[in-house]
Amino acid sequence: DAKTTQPNSMESNEEEPVHLPCNHSTISGTDYIHWYRQLPSQGPEYVIHGLTSNVNNRMASLAIAEDRKSSTLILHRATLRDAAVYYCILRDDDWGKLQFGAGTQVVVTP
Amino acid sequence: GAVVSQHPSRVICKSGTSVKIECRSLDFQATTMFWYRQFPKKSLMLMATSNEGSKATYEQGVEKDKFLINHASLTLSTLTVTSAHPEDSSFYICSARGTDEKLFFGSGTQLSVL
Numbered sequence: 001d002a003k004t005t006q007p008n009s010m011e012s013n014e015e016e017p018v019h020l021p022c023n024h025s026t027i028s029g030t031d032y033i034h035w036y037r038q039l040p041s042q043g044p045e046y047v048i049h050g051l052t053s054n055v056n057n058r059m060a061s062l063a064i065a066e067d068r069k070s071s072t073l074i075l076h077r078a079t080l081r082d083a084a085v086y087y088c089i090l091r092d093d094d095w096g097k098l099q100f101g102a103g104t105q106v107v108v109t110p
Numbered sequence: 111g112a113v114v115s116q117h118p119s120r121v122i123c124k125s126g127t128s129v130k131i132e133c134r135s136l137d138f139q140a141t142t143m144f145w146y147r148q149f150p151k152k153s154l155m156l157m158a159t160s161n162e163g164s165k166a167t168y169e170q171g172v173e174k175d176k177f178l179i180n181h182a183s184l185t186l187s188t189l190t191v192t193s194a195h196p197e198d199s200s201f202y203i204c205s206a207r208g209t210d211e212k213l214f215f216g217s218g219t220q221l222s223v224l
Contacts, residue, residue: 043203043215098144100154
């Protein structure tokens, strides 16, 4: 299974953007890049996903490198509610195993 | 958005007893559900993939006789921890595959075995 590498933690001030990097150098052509986040004592929630093109939704933006070996999740204006562990996951086209890595703990300070 | 309901949210049981955890997709049909467990400060570990109407597929190292999974309908999957012991204490999370390439997660079940 293709794996992802993320920094252990990142800090941000409230109202400022957060850029969360993810490396996936062994990604295959059919792997979708998914991002989920998990607040304490809760199940993860979907954030965004993409295949090749950059994606935007109301929660975040996803910038995918041209060679697809890395991607960046962008939270445009961090709020205290965005403090969570963010997971970058590769999902193959046949909906195979969805394995979570260690994720990035985002800390938002007022 | 789609909702996955997981019940109970917390359970405390005595060693040797069995505990059943339910996972329901409330407003969509889920032919595939996934069960994870999570230890404190750790990431989610996939335990098994549950497919409606067929046997679950377990990850390596997960005892199928210890963790019984039943996915008898398109909206319900259950995980039964049989003869639970303190080392089975963990946060268990289910998820259901939606039709729009997203996974929807339950809120998790904290199991404590005394």
